[in-house]
Amino acid sequence: MIKVLLADDHQVVIDGFKAVLAAEPDLTVVGQAADGLQVLPAIEAHHPDVLVLDLMMPGLNGLEVLRLLRGRTPPLATVVLSMHESDSYVAEALRHGASAYVLKQSPASELVHAIRTVAAGGRYLSPPLSQERVADYERRSKSATLDPFDTLSGREREVFQLAAEGLTNSEIATRLSIGRRTVETHRANLIRKLGLKSQADLVRLAVKRGLLTSD
Amino acid sequence: VPNATPDPRLIARCETIARVAAGVVILVGLLVVIGWWRGDPRLAALLAGRFIMQLNTGLAFVLAGATVLAATGRAPAWRFATLGAGTGVALIGAMILIEYLTGWAPFGGSIKTRMEVETASCFVLGGAALVLESGRGRRAVLAAHALTVLMLLIAVAALFGHAYSVKALFGIAAYTSMTMTAAISFVLLGAALLFVRPGQGLMTSVVESGPAGFLARRLYPAVVVIPILLGSLTLAGEQLRLFNGKFGLSLLVLASVLIFVALIALTNRSFERAEAARRRLAAVLLEEAERRHLARELHDEIGQSLTALKARLEMLAKSGASDEVAAAQRLVGDVMRQVSNLSLDLRPAMLDDLGLLPALLWLIERFSADAKIEVAFAHEGIDRRFAREIETAAFRIVQEALSNAVKHAREAQPAVRVFLRDGVLSVQVEDRGPGFSPSDELAAPAGSGLIGMRERAEAVSGRIEIDSKPGAGTRVSAELPVRES
Numbered sequence: 001m002i003k004v005l006l007a008d009d010h011q012v013v014i015d016g017f018k019a020v021l022a023a024e025p026d027l028t029v030v031g032q033a034a035d036g037l038q039v040l041p042a043i044e045a046h047h048p049d050v051l052v053l054d055l056m057m058p059g060l061n062g063l064e065v066l067r068l069l070r071g072r073t074p075p076l077a078t079v080v081l082s083m084h085e086s087d088s089y090v091a092e093a094l095r096h097g098a099s100a101y102v103l104k105q106s107p108a109s110e111l112v113h114a115i116r117t118v119a120a121g122g123r124y125l126s127p128p129l130s131q132e133r134v135a136d137y138e139r140r141s142k143s144a145t146l147d148p149f150d151t152l153s154g155r156e157r158e159v160f161q162l163a164a165e166g167l168t169n170s171e172i173a174t175r176l177s178i179g180r181r182t183v184e185t186h187r188a189n190l191i192r193k194l195g196l197k198s199q200a201d202l203v204r205l206a207v208k209r210g211l212l213t214s215d
Numbered sequence: 216v217p218n219a220t221p222d223p224r225l226i227a228r229c230e231t232i233a234r235v236a237a238g239v240v241i242l243v244g245l246l247v248v249i250g251w252w253r254g255d256p257r258l259a260a261l262l263a264g265r266f267i268m269q270l271n272t273g274l275a276f277v278l279a280g281a282t283v284l285a286a287t288g289r290a291p292a293w294r295f296a297t298l299g300a301g302t303g304v305a306l307i308g309a310m311i312l313i314e315y316l317t318g319w320a321p322f323g324g325s326i327k328t329r330m331e332v333e334t335a336s337c338f339v340l341g342g343a344a345l346v347l348e349s350g351r352g353r354r355a356v357l358a359a360h361a362l363t364v365l366m367l368l369i370a371v372a373a374l375f376g377h378a379y380s381v382k383a384l385f386g387i388a389a390y391t392s393m394t395m396t397a398a399i400s401f402v403l404l405g406a407a408l409l410f411v412r413p414g415q416g417l418m419t420s421v422v423e424s425g426p427a428g429f430l431a432r433r434l435y436p437a438v439v440v441i442p443i444l445l446g447s448l449t450l451a452g453e454q455l456r457l458f459n460g461k462f463g464l465s466l467l468v469l470a471s472v473l474i475f476v477a478l479i480a481l482t483n484r485s486f487e488r489a490e491a492a493r494r495r496l497a498a499v500l501l502e503e504a505e506r507r508h509l510a511r512e513l514h515d516e517i518g519q520s521l522t523a524l525k526a527r528l529e530m531l532a533k534s535g536a537s538d539e540v541a542a543a544q545r546l547v548g549d550v551m552r553q554v555s556n557l558s559l560d561l562r563p564a565m566l567d568d569l570g571l572l573p574a575l576l577w578l579i580e581r582f583s584a585d586a587k588i589e590v591a592f593a594h595e596g597i598d599r600r601f602a603r604e605i606e607t608a609a610f611r612i613v614q615e616a617l618s619n620a621v622k623h624a625r626e627a628q629p630a631v632r633v634f635l636r637d638g639v640l641s642v643q644v645e646d647r648g649p650g651f652s653p654s655d656e657l658a659a660p661a662g663s664g665l666i667g668m669r670e671r672a673e674a675v676s677g678r679i680e681i682d683s684k685p686g687a688g689t690r691v692s693a694e695l696p697v698r699e700s
Binding site: 084085151 | 514515518519520522523524525526527529530533544548551552555559563564565568569572573574576577580592593594595596597598632634636637641643680682690692694
């Protein structure tokens, strides 16, 4: 018999899934929690085998509950039950230690399947979610080191080009029909962004970028 | 609503003014001291015209100026320096005053080296103000500013006496024994004393970013400078015999009325513009709040009820009900997906729950899928939480710029870059679409695309650049300062 604890801040949802789980001979709902803060005391009181957890609850959200459960021995298998289909939520839930992620819009039989799977030590994601999608999300969320030149704004690029051609701030201001002080600000910003030290550096970068012919 | 918080740039500017004014005061004092020391009072006289500044006056100016300069430093040690030096300045003035009143000169000062009564009074006031400003209390600074204003009044009266050429024109000839140089130095010292504590005492509203600060910065200087300037012009006119006294007076009155009416009209117009922008921004923020509320309501209330309904239907289907129940089940599934999408369209929940990066990743994937185009996305250092207004502004700017980019052309090849560098969150969206002439777009009604982006950026004290030329694509770059809490 698998003992299940249901945590969701919506009583209709708890009642609905209770009815679903009650129809399964090998599952029994031993307790429930109506917000994040009630989850840990409920676990202490009922010793469930599987926790079914809503991701966004008042008090303490599901992610924080997962983090608190992390160091537990023996580990408690957790099924996250959520309406959020976005990979960001799935990735966050798995990163925080969830074993399964089930969408509320999927057939309820998936929850039953997920509970049995994690109770046996497995992992489960509701289709169309998948490990590949989560891995792809993790890859896309990795911070890249941007090419400093790409961090310039449009104006800064124009000022860069003209400065590399050897124009003075006043000449650049006239050419772009902006104030000289504005040009000075753009120039200071682009020098800081590109980590340049001198006019020679600036010209060298412009040549390397193909913005200036080296003759 | 534009906030009434002190603007750090204005505070820095005020401190610069204080430093420069104090520096000039020190310089004047030093010149007097050097002139005295080299036995060449003409050096001091050079600055003062026919009046000669005294040695002790020069020394007191150097001390007072140096103290204000020291007070712009933030180290706690400066507080004691300010306290000590302020007391010194006040004592110099007080001893001279005592000598005038009782004839008692503790350090054997003679008539020759004695400074004028007004000068001595000014030093007592200025010194006391310095002592009070070394305290951090609100009342202390207010009292210091009150003393400073008193000192300024004496100095300005002396200055007028000189400027209006001591002919008893304005009945203040009695004050002109203070030298012109000393009077100007006291005006500078007074300015330094006021500007060294910006955002406090009488200077509270001057550095505010809200409308009160704007009014203070525009009107105070005008009210002080314009009458003095007009008075001098009238005087010059009379001296050149362009007109006589009464005619000059009527010219002065007429010119004051015209200039102040024009000033108020100009100020009024800036206020109307600011008010219109504020109203548009308030509308944008209100809409955002409503969207958040609706999105939550859809997701939390309707969505959860549908979840429960679905579970019940499933039970019904299991107990051998008809195909009708299965159809109803599918229908509920569809409605749930629609509700979820609608909620995300209004305001993506991950923007509040998880932060900017997850929300942007979702947005870009969705754009790529819906418009069937590849959106290049690069980011650096944004896998963290920012203030909610910053996250909202950055997200909405990307969303708006992207939808503009893909509106017209599939071949736009939009690229999005979001990165955090030096405490500034930068957002860049560029495309190779058809582009437009920015003046056309900016003339568009309020709340539409580009104006909305600009307002979002300005609401968080950021700035935005929108570069586009017909045929050359569009590039939006916004820079939003991140206030670290």
